[in-house]
Amino acid sequence: MTRLDAVRAAVRAEGLDGFIVPRADEHLGEYVPPAAERLAWLTGFTGSAGLAIVLATRAAVFTDGRYTLQLEQEADVALWERCHVTETPPAAWLKANAPAGARIGYDARLISEEALARFAESGVALVAAANPIDAVWIDRPPPPAAPALPHPLAYAGQVSAEKRALLAAELTRAGQDAAVLSDPHGIAWLLNIRGADLDYTPVALADALLYSDGRVDLFIDPAKLPEVTRAWLGNGVAVAGPERLAAALDTLVGRRVRVDPAGTPAWFAQRLRAAGAEVVAGPDPCLLPKACKNPAEQAGARAAHGRDAIALCRFLAWLEIGAAGTTELSAADRLLSLRRELPGFRGESFPAIAGAGEHGAIIHYRASAGSNRALQPGEVFLIDSGAQYEDGTTDVTRTVLIGPGTPDAALRERYTRVLKGHIALAALIFPEGIAGPHIDGFARAALWRAGLDYDHGTGHGVGSFLSVHEGPVGISRAARMVPLAPGMILSNEPGFYLPGQYGIRLENLLLVRREDIPGAGRPFLGFETLTLAPFDRRLIAEALLDATERAWLDTYHARVLAAVGPQLDAATREWLAASCAPLG
């Protein structure tokens, strides 16, 4: 009996005609622990975004353009229809394939109310039910149980009690008695703790309730809280096991409770309504303050980027001087091992993307033993990587020429257009009120002029020793209309991809700061570039840069040399000095 057959039997046993299986855990984040890899267990598909629907005789897996090839390789075509999520939306597939009056189950802990609403047009009856996979997955791994530890005040910059008081005042102003916190990143920020339950992201999986008097009920496996952390949390935070969460929601009879309809599992609002609470839709109250880094977090980000730059410059020098015989995997390993030497290093912030030649054109390429290829002279090599340090999170992409060899004019022109976009965004000055969708085009206009573009966003928010992909702001056409504000950290990563040939991406992190402009009648903002590493001048067509762009690049390179040079050995420093010399 296949796993699919076993799940179908469990679905039938519940009196259902089908079941929806998203790639999600109880916190709806980007990474999930092995215990929550239900979609991969059932379908074989291991991509980070997907959803399956199981009906009595048909079943389908849906993913987006990043993963369509991987889906075809991983999900058995004899069992699964493999669908592109925008070409064949799950709701449309369900409408076409579910019997009239079908009752389709879902696990309300694994899907938001907003995601559920997208199934409205399918015309089926959606039924919250026990997860049939959990009933038949025998060798399911245990949930993660890494200890949650204090995030020191030197890095956090503000005591938790003060953060809680500010959010509580916001709830009070809004006439709300409590807020559901189902996002472990928000909880980590609010309580100044960090964990190790997930790869790449230092959070402890937990839920919490924040009350309008500033108290917090934290629902977490007590085994994950050593004594030092319990003392750190203090009296304002009551700790209980996750099994107590439902009962705590049930006590909120008659209370107004804020629940984020996009980021919180539907179960919370359903349980609260059933208990007689009034559910008010609103964003997770941690989301915006977490995004606006305070001075200590900003200082931490600068310090972390300053150290990260040492590994980056050593790596780039080695690539240019001594990398004969290197492969994608060995190059990424080299950069990782250089970062490991740095104080405060706690791991990668995401799986590195190291693509040589045509692999660089695969935007979410991940080198494997099977795909790994040597870096060939004359090709370009794209490496997008980042690290978690105890004081900050980094994310940087450079595209370099593998020597010896001379890049052709078209490649240099395209690299330079990407660089022009990167500079246009980095140097932009804009008034308060401007959001990501308003400025995305500045990073693209130089490409657009030549009929070129890239099919990904220009920037994402970045956490402070937290997720490298952090809301609520982003720089893209479809990002949320949340105004940029001082202290936010965002990536600046325009690119260009020529399928089958090469990829170019140039990424620094930016810190939003106030700009004091004499005589300005209103507050203006701009960016401080945090990342410090040279751009490959062999790939720059200098004639395409105007005077402003050349000045920006020379100033940036001088800053890199001044900050990083003194910390390098003589040979690497010499390489850096040459790489950072003013343009010809």
Added chain:
Amino acid sequence: MTRLDAVRAAVRAEGLDGFIVPRADEHLGEYVPPAAERLAWLTGFTGSAGLAIVLATRAAVFTDGRYTLQLEQEADVALWERCHVTETPPAAWLKANAPAGARIGYDARLISEEALARFAESGVALVAAANPIDAVWIDRPPPPAAPALPHPLAYAGQVSAEKRALLAAELTRAGQDAAVLSDPHGIAWLLNIRGADLDYTPVALADALLYSDGRVDLFIDPAKLPEVTRAWLGNGVAVAGPERLAAALDTLVGRRVRVDPAGTPAWFAQRLRAAGAEVVAGPDPCLLPKACKNPAEQAGARAAHGRDAIALCRFLAWLEIGAAGTTELSAADRLLSLRRELPGFRGESFPAIAGAGEHGAIIHYRASAGSNRALQPGEVFLIDSGAQYEDGTTDVTRTVLIGPGTPDAALRERYTRVLKGHIALAALIFPEGIAGPHIDGFARAALWRAGLDYDHGTGHGVGSFLSVHEGPVGISRAARMVPLAPGMILSNEPGFYLPGQYGIRLENLLLVRREDIPGAGRPFLGFETLTLAPFDRRLIAEALLDATERAWLDTYHARVLAAVGPQLDAATREWLAASCAPLG
């Protein structure tokens, strides 16, 4: 007894505690006929955007920043609280001032469901009721009764039957049986007719129902339809008096009917639901196709702008050479009289804004006998005007130096920054899918860099011998996310305003067109500038323009000279040649 007292008595007689009086007619457009100026009759306030709320003992008028001063001058403070609509939203005022359980009336023909929904938070019971003003306004003017005439195919470019068939197919695809058309602009476009019921906008006030088989029921005073127009409308359009509209809606039992929740009075959806129809929220089906001008309409726009340019250039030459003793009003009259000489001229497309010196800083300034001032040497003069021609609608702003005199460096720098923004937008190339909010910043970035900005949108849609302000697209931070598409006409009008001193605005109309870029892997769009008139080179700080901007300006000026020069008398042609010479 004041008018307010009389209305209060009528409100009480209906058993209501108050009434909402918007500045609107039954079509919710920008201009309303005198018969619909209920807000002005009741409050004295004549601005084009406002709303009053009458309660038993208090009453308030709300408007936006453009009209706060005018509101204070026009509405009697003894009777009316004068409120800024965003500082004191009407719903908040109502919540604070209406008695608990209050029943507040509104005229469902004068407010959309979307606007009504904004009163939800006020906590009062909203009651659709007969309009109390209509009961007490004795000397109310009659409704307009101008004839509706055929809009020739040479200008319309597509027969109505074909347009109706296309929209009907869209309704069928969406599973809708009919759509409400309450916007006379949409009806004018769909039926290829033009009227004269309103100032500045050549529409005939009417409502219509479009059915999924392509038939239209048109509800209009039959006296407004001469025989030639009835014949022009053809068999697919059934004409009935407005008094038949309600009964026609009542027949739609069990049908799915599209109603625009933002643009259509709430009365339609209420009546349809009461009759047992299913109301489906959706945009007026005319909105998007009307915005995308067909080749004949594009040719008409070019021709109309070509003629308009003759008046503009004659006017600008006269201003520079022979305008001693001119005032704001006499200058605007001169431009109007020059336009009257042009073939196809049908009137102004909006009331001209002619502001000298400090008046230029008042964004919606309208010169009156009381405010009129002479054009002083050394000052700048801003004139924003437009015309309706039978083949197209124009809208243009120029800011010029009144000579003799030398502008100071700060003024020239600011003028040049506005010009740089104008050029950046005019020259932008962008892929399909981009909407107004994505490109608004390009017109502002040169100002932002100096800590400057302007508090209005950069561009609005423009009709084809229709409204000079046309949806659904616009270029501003808050415009709708509707992708720009070939054939759309938009204004490009960045500005800068120094209160008490001067205003700068530079406006041309743009036509969205495809850009063929060799090797581009996707469709790209750009703009053709329609307006032809020189920019005042005395105000340009040439050193601030980069090579690309200088090339754009020289090319544009050469085009103006080539197109307009041959149609001018010798003296004006000489002036134009000097004004259009390449930059030094």
